[in-house]
Amino acid sequence: MRFVIVTGMSGAGKSEGVKYMEDLGFYCVDNIPPTLIPKFIELCRQSQGDIDKVALVIDIRGGMFFDDLFASLEDLEELGYSYEIMFLDASNETLIKRFKETRRKHPLSVNSSIGEGIDKERDRLKKLKAMATNIIDTTRMTPGQLKEEIRNIYLEGNQTNNLIIYITSFGFKHGIPLDSDLVFDVRFLPNPYYVEELRDFTGKDIKVREYVMNSPISIEFSNKLFDLVDFLIPHYIKEGKNQLVISIGCTGGRHRSVTIAHVLYHKLKEKGYRSILTHRDDTLRERKRD
Structure with missing residues (x-):
């Protein structure tokens, strides 16, 4: 079974990305509590092949539960389950522009500016980004180009590096x-x-x-x-x-x-x-x- 964790910066395109992964046949779940990951993967393995590709979106929207992700990943490794991490990123300027265009609040900017929220998020995700199997920078990407990139990686298998x-x-x-x-x-x-x-x-x-x-x-x-x-x-x-x-x-x-x-x-x-x-x-x- 192929198991991919979809994560990254808020506003970098995770919602679009997971839609494209659904098009490729992945069973996708958004914002699952990290502590439930090992149990969820075990249930998928018991499906007798009906579910052979899984993508879970996990990011800082999980609040205090987000930090449980690293312990859950260690549990997966101990159980012998392999996983990949797809990290979506974009420049601060691009993220600020996207938040302003959509008039959405950044999850970590409740009492601060969007820029400060982005800085906080980038710091919290630093360790996870370092663990990423694939990093996709969407700063200059159109939705169509993001779709093509995901298809190249997860269907064609053409990915060889993160550049x-x-x-x-x-x-x-x-x-x-x-x-x-x-x-x-x-x-x-x-x-x-x-x-x-x-x-x-x-x-x-x-x-x-x-x-x-x-x-x-x-x-x-x-x-x-x-x-x-x-x-x-x-x-x-x-x-x-x-x-x-x-x-x-x-x-x-x-x-x-x-x-x-x-x-x-x-x-x-x-x-x-x-x-x-x-x-x-x-x-x-x-x-x-x-």
């Missing part, structure tokens, strides 16, 4: 993404903007990608870029980094940056890395130049 690589195209004229870890400027590559029949298309269109990648410089750069990123990833993993944001920029963020981001994304996917591709500015139209 998620976000590849984002952008336009320098609109500013560099603030959460970038690595920024690459591709404004030296052939520019489809100056080709009238390509100007209104983007790097998502094959004709634009073919134009950009028809240059030996583009091919050499994309190969060197992949080699660099491929070299860096194991070191980031060793450091314990959970997400790596690679931002690739051109002038407007519609042609060259989208093309190179597309090429890098597919090379990383082919290598088996957990990657997500986004385009920040590709839908913004360039103003016609004099």
Whole structure:
């Protein structure tokens, strides 16, 4: 039987995550008291195979009972039951924004600000996060991307480490993404903007990608870029980094940056890395130049 504990920061997407796990055939229970876990797992094992995948959502909503989780996990190990921990996380800024948008109160911010509640929760979950089998940072994820990530881990079995690589195209004229870890400027590559029949298309269109990648410089750069990123990833993993944001920029963020981001994304996917591709500015139209 596969047993997964779903936990993490409030507002990081646990409710959505457990819905996706239900879609994958997991028997899901939300907010069960931790002391009942060993008994619950024993009941599932007695189902004679009717229940072979279980996901339990356990977080700080359990209040004083939350700290019983670690004793229950030790009991499971003594009984010979294996388990996995999926920890959902997000940046403080993202969590605050989500709470404000939904007008919900943070469970630990009854007499304090949302930010203070998040800090308290992060401190209480520090030990559990360190024990996590899979850490998913949802800061930049859409619900669809979270669903795909969970499917990749728990259905496809493609997860090999906790690092998620976000590849984002952008336009320098609109500013560099603030959460970038690595920024690459591709404004030296052939520019489809100056080709009238390509100007209104983007790097998502094959004709634009073919134009950009028809240059030996583009091919050499994309190969060197992949080699660099491929070299860096194991070191980031060793450091314990959970997400790596690679931002690739051109002038407007519609042609060259989208093309190179597309090429890098597919090379990383082919290598088996957990990657997500986004385009920040590709839908913004360039103003016609004099």
